[in-house]
Amino acid sequence: MTKRNTQQRRHFILAQVNELGEVAVELLAKRFQTSEVTIRKDLTALEKSGLLLRRYGGAIALPQEIVSDEVDSKRKVAIAKAAAELIKDHNRIIIDSGRTTAAMIPELSKNRGLVVMTNAIKVANRLLALENEPTLLMTGGTWDPHSESFQGQVAENVLRSYDFDQLFIGADGIDVDRGTTTFNELVGLSQVMAGAAREVIVLVESEKIGRKIPNLELPWQRITTVITDNNLAPGIQKAIQACGVKLICAEL
Template structure:
């Protein structure tokens, strides 16, 4: 197949996704005669546009219940951003000076970084270059630890046995971690099949804080990331229902609801 420009290629990816129900990076690279790096960038941009969801090694269609959410005009990118900021403010309130924390990769957890500016003597471990670079910009200069390991292009984070060994060699006060979905019965869920590092992080921290927007509650994604027994706190926004809050609190998890108003 001859090479196509970006718009044509991405349109072709969506056509294949509609036809087959899933697509794989290596197969798309061969079909469109381009690199796997280019295909991953295509899938990342298409995911940002709300037309598919990436999974390990490829992509799947956006679930029907998420299509409605993404098309809801009340959920603009600006409002989503404000919810992440509100969750980050609440998460920062949980951190004391001189705490040793882990911050996992993800846009919600990354929103926490500017809130660390007022904290003194922090030690921060991360498996994310994005988080690491943001930490380096802080004027209060937290001690930065990077997990190392094998770079995973899907999650844009370090994973694997080396990362696990590094994290196991430390003792942390808190882990701040996001998720793709929240199963009310089981715990947090993810599309990423690389689960072991998340569990090692949770085992290495005295308190596990999940940061997630309320629209992720009820997404029953097959891969269980952390069971409720491993989670200490869930911080979410004020779209959570009273029934959902009660159900999660019955699992022994403390729920913190961050108000959506501007708290700057």
């Protein structure tokens, strides 16, 4: 069974569980003329990606309260789509941890030959679920439960060994006078990521712009582009552009 066929089978399984609410291992094995062991592996992989829940003899759809919490907002999706449009086939990119950056991944299904580095397990799992699975690189390092990502010197040293076309990174806030800001004091990896990429693209919702958060993550000099939604006030738009940064306001 090729990797392509595996991904097609898993896409079908996910569609079935979302339509019917549950699926059975035995019936899926007959449908695909494969072993129940293979189907169980499929269900395990889909569960690890947060797409369904395993149950005895099969799997069920995620409870609605979980789905509601996980569905990305319209703003995040619009920003993610605008970001994905900047990616060309065969680009080498970094995708940092975060819900907005992770929302880009379904949009990458049209790209070929991507090489993607990430420090987030959730991002990695979503990338591996793509039919045109990109070459995946992981930073490794020390797990930080706050950001749900790997951080620290090991991760930084790994990144210094590569060069990338683009970094896609989120932010807890943007200080119009200084740059991106964060609640997390672990900013070293973000700065190394920025140093390893020719373009630094920040994905942030408009409501976060203007937040005064103590920890400066990336100063304006390190940032190429800011992508936000179209609810940003004209005065703030001009202030950001005056810092020499390209500004993209995605339509909702």
